[in-house]
Amino acid sequence: MKCPSYPAGEKGKTSLPYVLGRDKLIVVRDVPALVCTQCGESFIESPILKKVEKIVNTVEKSGMTLGFLEYREAA
Numbered sequence: 001m002k003c004p005s006y007p008a009g010e011k012g013k014t015s016l017p018y019v020l021g022r023d024k025l026i027v028v029r030d031v032p033a034l035v036c037t038q039c040g041e042s043f044i045e046s047p048i049l050k051k052v053e054k055i056v057n058t059v060e061k062s063g064m065t066l067g068f069l070e071y072r073e074a075a
């Protein structure tokens, strides 16, 4: 959270890529975020981030190595 204009953002959505270990990549799309109107940086509230991490953990355990998830569907 380096941006000085935080939390002056608009509600939007972002994608979060997670690299797990050496060979796993999971991207969670449509994550609700505050998108900065100045620099375009996204800020995600911690309850949402926790939920995303939970989704990623579940997916990791399922053995998926490469994938895209929609936040809404997976939550």
Ligand SMILES: [Zn+2]
Pocket: 003, 004, 005, 006, 036, 037, 038, 039, 040, 041
């Ligand atoms: Zn900014």
